[in-house]
Amino acid sequence: MASVSKSDDLFERAVLGVVSRVSGRTVAGLTLLLYPGVGLILPLALHWSVTALVAANVLGAVYAAVVSMGWLFIQVVARDRRHLIEWTTNLRLLSAEEFEWLVGELFRREGWKVEETGRQESPDGNIDLDLVRAGERKVVQCKRWGSWLVGVDEVRGFAGTLLREGLPGSAGIFVTLSDFTKPARSEARATGIALVDNRDLNDRIEKARRAEPCPVCQAAMVFDRSARGWWLRCIAPGCSGKRDLSGDPGRAVEFLTRPR
Numbered sequence: 001m002a003s004v005s006k007s008d009d010l011f012e013r014a015v016l017g018v019v020s021r022v023s024g025r026t027v028a029g030l031t032l033l034l035y036p037g038v039g040l041i042l043p044l045a046l047h048w049s050v051t052a053l054v055a056a057n058v059l060g061a062v063y064a065a066v067v068s069m070g071w072l073f074i075q076v077v078a079r080d081r082r083h084l085i086e087w088t089t090n091l092r093l094l095s096a097e098e099f100e101w102l103v104g105e106l107f108r109r110e111g112w113k114v115e116e117t118g119r120q121e122s123p124d125g126n127i128d129l130d131l132v133r134a135g136e137r138k139v140v141q142c143k144r145w146g147s148w149l150v151g152v153d154e155v156r157g158f159a160g161t162l163l164r165e166g167l168p169g170s171a172g173i174f175v176t177l178s179d180f181t182k183p184a185r186s187e188a189r190a191t192g193i194a195l196v197d198n199r200d201l202n203d204r205i206e207k208a209r210r211a212e213p214c215p216v217c218q219a220a221m222v223f224d225r226s227a228r229g230w231w232l233r234c235i236a237p238g239c240s241g242k243r244d245l246s247g248d249p250g251r252a253v254e255f256l257t258r259p260r
Contacts, residue, residue, distance in 0.1 A: 027071040034067065035060035085109070085209055091177055091201070092146050099144035100128045103175050103201075107131055107140070109208040126161040131173075139165065143176040150176045152183040159191045169193050175201060216241035 039060015043053040084102040088094065094102060104114045112131040129140035141158050143150055155174060162172045169192030174180075179197045180188070188195050196204070212221045212232050219236035221243065234241035 024071065027067060031064045031068050035064035039064070085205055086212060091198075094144065096142075096144045099177065100142045102205075103140065103142050104129050106201075106204060106208050110204075112138075126158050127165075137167065138171045138173055139167065140173045140175060143174070143178075145176055145178045147178060149178055150174065150180045150184055152181060152187045155180070155184045155187045155191075155193060155195075159187070159193060162191075162193075177201070212243065214239060214241035215243065 035057075037060070039057045040053075043056045048056065084094075084098065085105055088102060091099065091102070100116060104116050107129065108114050112133045115130040117127050117130050126141050127139045128142045131138040131140060139162065141161075143154065158172055158174055159169060162169055165171075172191075172193040173196060174188065174193055175196040177198055180195055185195060187193075213219070214221050214234040214236065217234065217236050217239045219234055219239065219241075221232040221234050221241070224231050224233045228244075228246075230245040232243040232245065
């Protein structure tokens with residue numbers, strides 16, 4: 001049973017790994033290749049037996065569905081990750097995985113191509129995010145620690161990871177929700193690792209936050225109030241797009257308390 005579960009997990013990761021790196025057109029082409037291509041046209045062209053034809057048809061349909069659903073899942077996850085920066089009012093409520101997603105989206109908005117490599121259920125080699133921009137590579141380690149300070153041992157361990165990857169210390173970025181001890185900061189300065197603590201992270205998030213896009217026309221929306229409560233209202237002429245914030249009071253409070 002364990003070997004079957006491991007095989008299923010590897011298959012799932014392989015499918016998600018492929019569909020996360022290709023366009024929707026490529027996924028559509030792959031789906032057509034699997035079914036009706038491999039599942040119907042190929043068996044008929046080669047005059048396979050009825051049994052083989054049925055088997056190929058079923059497998060083609062199943063794999064085509066898996067690829068399509070995998071791509072849709074990736075799109076939904078990507079959408080939710082993009083909204084984390086706009087919708088998150090308290091970073092401490094995020095799980096470790098969600099915290100990595102938020103940090104990844106932050107770097108995307110700063111112009112980096114981001115690959116999430118962190119694994120919550122298995123060792124990730126101290127690399128949670130792999131960044132590339134203009135031929136430059138950096139790696140990021142995220143620690144969603146709310147109270148504990150990141151110590152010198154964690155920074156040294158990350159420095160060892162950079163050495164293993166053949167990267168200089170300046171290619172490392174250590175992000176935490178808390179802060180770093182003085183020895184950790186000294187070690188980071190000596191190795192060239194960039195440190196991002198809670199205050200730095202929140203400042204960068206504020207700079208990266210975008211105006212809420214209208215669900216109808218994608219133009220910016222503004223915060224407004226009506227007799228029915230607080231809303232986000234589209235500013236595009238003739239567009240009636242809006243979002244009711246009655247179900248998201250934290251977002252409304254954030255707009256009310258944000259410095260002008």
